[in-house]
Amino acid sequence: MALDGHVPGGPLAEKWDRHRFDLKLVNPANKRRHSVIVVGTGLAGASAAATLAELGYHVKSFCLQDSPRRAHSIAAQGGINAAKNYQNDGDSVFRLFYDTIKGGDYRAREANVYRLAQVSTSIIDQCAAQGVPFAREYGGTLANRSFGGAQVSRTFYARGQTGQQLLLGAYSALMRQVAAGGVEIFPRHEMLDLVVAEGRARGIVTRNLVTGKIRSWVADAVLLCTGGYGNAFYLSTNAKGSNVTATWRAHRRGALFANPCFTQIHPTCIPVSGSYQAKLTLMSESLRNDGRVWVPKQGGDARSAGAIPEADRDYYLERRYPSFGNLVPRDVASRAAKAVCDEGLGVGSGRAVYLDFADAIQRDGADTIRQKYGNLFQMYEEITGDDPYTTPMQIYPAVHYTMGGLWVDYNLMSNVPGLFVLGEANFSDHGANRLGASALMQGLADGYFVIPYTLGGYLAGAQLGGVDENHSSFEDTEKQARERISSLLAVDGSRTVDDFHRELGLLMWDHCGMARNAEGLTAARGRVRELRDDFWKNLTVTGSGGEFNQTLERAGRVADFMEFAETMIQDALTRDESCGGHFREEHQTEEGEARRDDEDFAHVAAWEFAGIGNNATLHKEELAFENVQLTQRSYK
Amino acid sequence: MSDVDITLKVWRQDGPDQKGRFETYQTQATPDMSFLEMLDVVNDSLEEGQKLPISFDSDCREGICGMCSLVINGVAHGPGEGTTTCQLYMRSFADGDTITIEPFRARSFPVIRDLVVDRSAFDDIVQAGGYNSVNTGSAPDANSVLVSKDRAEEAMDAAACIGCGACVATCKNASAMLFVSAKLKHLNVLPQGQPERRERSRAMLKAMDDAGFGHCTNEYECEAVCPKEISVGTIAFLNREVYRSSLVTSSLAPTVTGE
Numbered sequence: 100m101a102l103d104g105h106v107p108g109g110p111l112a113e114k115w116d117r118h119r120f121d122l123k124l125v126n127p128a129n130k131r132r133h134s135v136i137v138v139g140t141g142l143a144g145a146s147a148a149a150t151l152a153e154l155g156y157h158v159k160s161f162c163l164q165d166s167p168r169r170a171h172s173i174a175a176q177g178g179i180n181a182a183k184n185y186q187n188d189g190d191s192v193f194r195l196f197y198d199t200i201k202g203g204d205y206r207a208r209e210a211n212v213y214r215l216a217q218v219s220t221s222i223i224d225q226c227a228a229q230g231v232p233f234a235r236e237y238g239g240t241l242a243n244r245s246f247g248g249a250q251v252s253r254t255f256y257a258r259g260q261t262g263q264q265l266l267l268g269a270y271s272a273l274m275r276q277v278a279a280g281g282v283e284i285f286p287r288h289e290m291l292d293l294v295v296a297e298g299r300a301r302g303i304v305t306r307n308l309v310t311g312k313i314r315s316w317v318a319d320a321v322l323l324c325t326g327g328y329g330n331a332f333y334l335s336t337n338a339k340g341s342n343v344t345a346t347w348r349a350h351r352r353g354a355l356f357a358n359p360c361f362t363q364i365h366p367t368c369i370p371v372s373g374s375y376q377a378k379l380t381l382m383s384e385s386l387r388n389d390g391r392v393w394v395p396k397q398g399g400d401a402r403s404a405g406a407i408p409e410a411d412r413d414y415y416l417e418r419r420y421p422s423f424g425n426l427v428p429r430d431v432a433s434r435a436a437k438a439v440c441d442e443g444l445g446v447g448s449g450r451a452v453y454l455d456f457a458d459a460i461q462r463d464g465a466d467t468i469r470q471k472y473g474n475l476f477q478m479y480e481e482i483t484g485d486d487p488y489t490t491p492m493q494i495y496p497a498v499h500y501t502m503g504g505l506w507v508d509y510n511l512m513s514n515v516p517g518l519f520v521l522g523e524a525n526f527s528d529h530g531a532n533r534l535g536a537s538a539l540m541q542g543l544a545d546g547y548f549v550i551p552y553t554l555g556g557y558l559a560g561a562q563l564g565g566v567d568e569n570h571s572s573f574e575d576t577e578k579q580a581r582e583r584i585s586s587l588l589a590v591d592g593s594r595t596v597d598d599f600h601r602e603l604g605l606l607m608w609d610h611c612g613m614a615r616n617a618e619g620l621t622a623a624r625g626r627v628r629e630l631r632d633d634f635w636k637n638l639t640v641t642g643s644g645g646e647f648n649q650t651l652e653r654a655g656r657v658a659d660f661m662e663f664a665e666t667m668i669q670d671a672l673t674r675d676e677s678c679g680g681h682f683r684e685e686h687q688t689e690e691g692e693a694r695r696d697d698e699d700f701a702h703v704a705a706w707e708f709a710g711i712g713n714n715a716t717l718h719k720e721e722l723a724f725e726n727v728q729l730t731q732r733s734y735k
Numbered sequence: 736m737s738d739v740d741i742t743l744k745v746w747r748q749d750g751p752d753q754k755g756r757f758e759t760y761q762t763q764a765t766p767d768m769s770f771l772e773m774l775d776v777v778n779d780s781l782e783e784g785q786k787l788p789i790s791f792d793s794d795c796r797e798g799i800c801g802m803c804s805l806v807i808n809g810v811a812h813g814p815g816e817g818t819t820t821c822q823l824y825m826r827s828f829a830d831g832d833t834i835t836i837e838p839f840r841a842r843s844f845p846v847i848r849d850l851v852v853d854r855s856a857f858d859d860i861v862q863a864g865g866y867n868s869v870n871t872g873s874a875p876d877a878n879s880v881l882v883s884k885d886r887a888e889e890a891m892d893a894a895a896c897i898g899c900g901a902c903v904a905t906c907k908n909a910s911a912m913l914f915v916s917a918k919l920k921h922l923n924v925l926p927q928g929q930p931e932r933r934e935r936s937r938a939m940l941k942a943m944d945d946a947g948f949g950h951c952t953n954e955y956e957c958e959a960v961c962p963k964e965i966s967v968g969t970i971a972f973l974n975r976e977v978y979r980s981s982l983v984t985s986s987l988a989p990t991v992t993g994e
Contacts, residue, residue, distance in 0.1 A: 150871040165792065166858050168898055169800040185878060221872070228874035230867050230922045232890040239881030257891060263799055264894060271866035278862040286855065309847055338794040372767040375776050378796045478798075481818065484766070484826055547871045595782045597775065641787050646750075647848040649790055650782060 102355075102705060102720040105508040106210040111726050112192075115214045118509070122556030130155035133558050136303055136318040138290045138345055140167035140273065142266055142539060143522025144324030146546025149272035152281030154551055159316060160273065161288045161305060163340050168270040171326060171338040172542060175262025176383045178246055178254035179539040181219035186243055190251040192216045197727060198249060199537060202428065203502070203530020204679035204695060205729050206358070208703075208722060210509060211527045218548040219540050223255055225547055229268035233257050247384065247535025248426050254536045259383060259474060265539055269546070289652065291580040293321065293349045293518065296572035297565065300349075300518035304573075304580045308652060311645040313581055315573045319563050320517045320554060323349060324546070327501035327523040329362065331660045331667060332612065333604020335498035336368060336381045342656035343663045346505050346524050350666075354513040355705035355718060357506035357526035359663070360671035363533055363680045364613050365499035366432035369482055370451040374601075379497035380482060382454075382475055384535060387425045387432070389459035389468065390492070392416050394452050398443035404453055404491045415439055419690075423734040430532050430680045430693075431734060433496035437613045438691065440495075447493045455491035496613060500538060502529040502680065503670070506705040506720075510553035511545060514705075517561065519554065521545035526703065531679025584644045587654045592637030596653045599634050600660070603627070607664055611671050616684040620672040624665060628712060631661040666706055666715050673717065676700045690735075697729050738765050739830040743777065745789055746837045751845050757835075766826035770813065771796060771803065773825055790849040796821040798962060801897030804904070805850055806837040811901035811960040819899060819962040839904035843911070843947045854900050856946040857914060863942035864935035865918045867927050880926050893920040895963040902957035908949030913957040915943050916973035917965050923976055933983050936976040 107118040125133065133156050137148040140162040148160040162170060182195040195216035200207055223241070227233060233255050234242040246254035257264040276282040287308040294302035294315060302317040328343035329335035350356045367382045393414045395407055416435055417424045427435075436452050445451055460468050465488055469476070476487045483493070504526040511519050511527070522542040529537060566572075610623035634657070642648040677686040677693035678700070686694045701722045706715040741762050748755030762780075764773045771793050778788035794802040803820040807813030813823045828834065836850065844852040882890075894917070902913035919939055922928035928935070951970055958967045 146871075153870045164794060164800070164802060165854055166801075166898065168858075169794060169802050171795060171800070174795045174797060174799050183877075221874075223877045224874040225869070225871055227877035227880065228867060228869040228927055230890070230925050230927050232887050232894050232921065232925070233877075235882050235884045235887040237884050239883050240878050257894075260799065260895065263897075264891075267894065271861065272869075272871075274858065274861045275866040275868060277858075284858070286858075309853075338800065339796060340794050373765060375765075375768055375772045377769070377772050377775055380797050478822075481815075481822055481824065482769075484824075551871070593783065595779050597779055639782055639785065641782055641785060647790060647851065650788060 100514070100707065100718050102506070102514070102718050103508065104208060104720055105510060106208065107509065111209065111213050114210050115217055119552050122552055123559035125555045125559045127155060131157070133157065134159065134318040135320050135322060135554070136161070136316060137322045137324060138303065139170060139324035139326060139524070140270070141170035141172035141324060141326060141522060142269055142542030143524070143546045144170065144322070145266065145269035145273045146543050147322055147324060147521055147550050148282055149269060149276050150547055150551050151554065152276035152279070156281070158276070158282040159285065159318065160282050161285045161290060161303070163287065163289050163308070165286055167273055167284060167286060168267060170266065171341055172266045172539070173263045174338065175539055176259045176381070177385065178244065178256035178261045178536040179222070179265060180246070180253050180536040181223045181255060181540065182216050182253060183220050183223060185241060186252045188251045190253050194251065195219060195253065199528070199534060200530065200727055201730070201732065202532055202534040204532050204693070204732065205530065205697070205701065205724065205727070206361070206678055206703075206722065207528055207530035209724060209726055214549070215528050215541060215544050218544045221548055222540065222543045226265055226268050226543075229271060231257060231264045231268045248423065248428055249534070262539060265543065269543070290325070290345045291348065291583070291655070292576050293352045294572050294576045295352050295515060296570045299516045299561070299563070301566050302573060304577050306580070306584070309647050311643070311648065313577060313584070315568060315577045317566065317568045317573065319558060319561070320519060322519045322521060322550065323505065323524050324521045325524045327504070328663060329498045329501050331604070331664055332498040332607050333600050334371065334376060334379050334608070336365060336379050339378060342659065344656050344659045346520070347659045347663050349505060349513070349515070349518060351708050352515065353708070354515045354518055355506040355707055356503070356666060357703050357705040358503035358531070358670065359667040359706070360611070360674055360681050361502035361531050361679065362498060363429060363500040363502060364433040364496045366429055366436060366496045367454065367494045368497035369479065370448060370493055370495040372448070380478070381497070381499065382479060382492070382494065384429065386454060386472060386475060389471070390425065390454040390456050391458060392425050392452055392454055394439045394444040394446060404446070404455070413439070413444070420734045427734045428532065429535070430682070433613055434682060436496055451493035451495045453491035454494045456487060457491070460488065498612070500533055502526065502531060502533055506703065510556065511549055512553065512557060517557065519550060521550060531681055583655070584651070587638070587651060587658065588640050588644055590635060590638040590640065592639050594637045595639060596650060596657050599630065599638065600653070600657045603630055603657070603660060603664060606630070607667070611668050614682050614684050615671050617672060620668050624668045624672070627661065627664045627668065634658065634661055662711055669715060670704055670706065674700060674704060695731070701729075738763050739825065739828060739832070741773070741828060742833040744833065744835045745850070747789065747849050748846050750848060755846070764825040764828070766824070768825045769796070769821060770807070770823040770825065771821050790851045792851050793821055798822040799897060801899035804839045804852060804899060804901070806839060806904060808835050811839060811904040812962055817962060817964045819897070839900050841903045841909035841948070843909065844900060844903065856948070857898050857900065857911070859946055860911065860915060860939055860942045861918060864931065864938035865922070867922060868931060882926060886924055890921050890925050893917045893965065893969055896965055897963060899962060901960045901962060903948065905956045905960045906949065907954060908952060910951045911943050911946070911948040912951040912970045912973065913961060913965060913967070915939050916969040919976060920969050920972050932976070933980040936973070936980045940973070940977055
């Protein structure tokens, strides 16, 4: 299969303009005749559904939660980047593009990233008009902050709840379209499969989570906006319901899965406290602006943090990276924490390091620190019972975001015609590592400003006749979805879904997490297969399929993680280099930093499904860098 | 702190039209467990014994999505100020405690199963006017509309509402006034919300009535349980807005924004 990213010609800065002109338009009267299915109501899904309805398309919007407003975009804290240059500090579209492509360790497509930077400014305008209460200066203009080590202040924010406010903006636009009749919403509905008919994505099969009813829906195009797969690790900062099912099922129907091994581990999360733990909580990385990270120099030092004198502490980030210190990028900070814990220097459970505010409190006073981080300190105390004003926080990295996802071209369309993938669910803009405040930007760019154009271009040229709900593909796909539910219920073993999920997660965390090597990955792959076999022999699912059944919901998602995990491992094994969040221990510099191999791996690895337990087939999209020079990232 | 033995009395209800009952469970919890993790553990053991686990809603488990919804010992979201159920930890309970767990009860929030309720009435209220009518692409440059810092903060205080419904669950009238007023105030105090201010106020209040929520009789219980600590002053704002909308006869009338 030849992978064509359909990147338009011409200079980088003109590609999107030219492309928008070249895309065919759908006549306004004809838009009413087109129906679109949007799965997921996070930033990408809600913004896409609302905007497409504004244009006149008939939209059906599906989500797992009881309301579209609860999608997990809501939990994003820090902010959203945009190249407004309101601060007059040297920002520009090109600089945002450059920072994003470099931050992604040169594993993203130039043209996509440039377009993202271009439309970033319109996102802020749109959100402000919707009533998003962004932080303001005293004069009434928008405030910005520097985030994630960026050298310019381009991050817009609404306290520590930026994701919530942006999502409520998109949700309000969506609700307006529901009232206007352009969108029908289906909350508490889960997509079980994609329907491909006559070579095109033409619908989905869903399960009504309240009644258990399984049925299919036909449309002219399907948009997957279903987020990332971080819960493959069981413990992550994702919501409990976040899952890979929609994208994995589409993958099984022919869509290529790109760079599944690219996962982001966030350095500042509250450590695991027990086997019952259900999720991990992120503490904003802004804390590293004032907190100092350290561990005792001697392993097993039993003294309390305050009783350990300066001479016996190792401020390892400041020592290893004198110029960036505690502000090194996420992947670097995470690996350094793992390294010191691997050496036996970890504190608390042994899998934690200190984040200490004593110096900052002494320097600026407790009140100043309270103003900056009061809500975070309070949240930390609620969870751990420790007071960060007097005792250093304990932190450890946790899975946070997944850069990989379904392969899409410049139009955000997968290799299956009519199947579009937006936001975290696609692979396209963050390369091997995502910068802070860029996820919100991408979700909204895709939904508000890219898909409304590119979907029209597809629909205007597609031959869509002759397919309706009576087409055999719908009957077949629906039947298979029913059979799968039945087989989950029929296993009749004794081990719970969560127990299987925990074991899978730990396996992935140990061997396909922050550091990976060929031996560990190979062993893990074998164990995933064994675990999957065991799952289908020993699983217990109580209740039935025709009712509200949360155990059954989770069982279906974990079954898909069990299949997906193997592809993730295969990708990590095949990408025999280190880049961004993907660290292969075999490929590091003498100082222990990631060593890229641009000669052999400056490509997107897009995997084609070849059956469960079989090697997926690799397709490569070579990445051409015409506007940036590939350099080694250095934070020394 | 050591582990605590807990007795749970949990509301179980097989479906919307079924009769519910309390069932009793014994469990052990560690102080560092979240309340929902404690329920996860109970459910794991029920499933191992081939018994139906307790259905309850949760998603983000960090206090922002608004999905979790339990009444714990008679209090929506349980003890602790400014927290959701998922932010409650077992160190708040003592060894030997009995904890009663019920769903958010209100006529407009029908029970789906056990502790899970249907809160789609909130979406209906937002559909009635909880938005600014701006199509994508039509917005002016964001800095062309100035918003004073105080006003932005005021809007943000109201916009912090997570739509969980605790205010309804705790109110003896099952009134949604705190929710509706928070949605309304967020938009009505901002300059971007002015063009639809009058209609929005009337329409959202009407939608609340239509959905079967009760009226406010100043009990202040909503404020006490709100996980985002939204003030009842927001309800006073709503009342003024509705009164104002009855005096102002058209959107062409001069607006007073306080800017």
